[in-house]
Amino acid sequence: GENVEQHPSTLSVQEGDSAVIKCTYSDSASNYFPWYKQELGKRPQLIIDIRSNVGEKKDQRIAVTLNKTAKHFSLHITETQPEDSAVYFCASAGSGNTGKLIFGQGTTLQVKP
Amino acid sequence: GAVVSQHPSWVICKSGTSVKIECRSLDFQATTMFWYRQFPKQSLMLMATSNEGSKATYEQGVEKDKFLINHASLTLSTLTVTSAHPEDSSFYICSARGPGSGNTIYFGEGSWLTVV
Numbered sequence: 001g002e003n004v005e006q007h008p009s010t011l012s013v014q015e016g017d018s019a020v021i022k023c024t025y026s027d028s029a030s031n032y033f034p035w036y037k038q039e040l041g042k043r044p045q046l047i048i049d050i051r052s053n054v055g056e057k058k059d060q061r062i063a064v065t066l067n068k069t070a071k072h073f074s075l076h077i078t079e080t081q082p083e084d085s086a087v088y089f090c091a092s093a094g095s096g097n098t099g100k101l102i103f104g105q106g107t108t109l110q111v112k113p
Numbered sequence: 114g115a116v117v118s119q120h121p122s123w124v125i126c127k128s129g130t131s132v133k134i135e136c137r138s139l140d141f142q143a144t145t146m147f148w149y150r151q152f153p154k155q156s157l158m159l160m161a162t163s164n165e166g167s168k169a170t171y172e173q174g175v176e177k178d179k180f181l182i183n184h185a186s187l188t189l190s191t192l193t194v195t196s197a198h199p200e201d202s203s204f205y206i207c208s209a210r211g212p213g214s215g216n217t218i219y220f221g222e223g224s225w226l227t228v229v
Binding site: 001 | 124156158206217218220225
């Protein structure tokens with residue numbers, strides 16, 4: 001079945017440094033790749049997404065890159081701040097525009113002041 | 114953005130009883146809703162896809178007779194956990210999409226279920 005692998009499971013960085021989280025997906029027909037930030041006990045919040053016809057997308061301190069050939073996509077956070085500390089999930093949605101998301105395992109990001 | 118609301122936010126029930134969780138799209142018609150379960154410190158696991166007016170499609174390993182899903186209207190889907198057991202204790206989250214949401218997926222606030 002469809003599978004999304006996410007690494008690392010935990011990431012600790014110093015405030016101001018960059019953080020990179022990587023995901024790979026198994027379904028070559030996947031065409032939508034969102035990233036979510038989740039704080040404890042709350043709903044996932046969409047922070048950025050990318051579609052398969054684009055290789056890179058940036059929104060202020062956050063960027064996502066997609067390599068369709070290798071079936072990899074990555075989240076880049078620059079100039080990290082303590083409030084960036086949370087659990088981040090990548091996800092992929094298959095073809096057919098069903099909206100069905102398969103999530104990665106999550107990365108706990110800790111930004112130390 | 115569009116709003117998806119879940120109720121209740123948290124519920125405690127006795128083992129063997131059933132509990133119903135509601136997921137509502139407040140400002141758009143949700144043709145499709147999804148139900149996820151999330152155990153502490155784990156990822157969101159898709160349980161089922163709910164399409165308005167038809168039977169839900171369950172993911173492999175999810176018992177459809179235990180987790181009853183009803184999507185009778187374009188703004189409401191319900192998840193009923195039947196004969197709940199302590200191992201069913203989890204965070205249940207719905208998401209919804211539809212033409213009115215731009216086909217973007219919106220998540221509900223989630224519902225904490227504790228079975229004692």
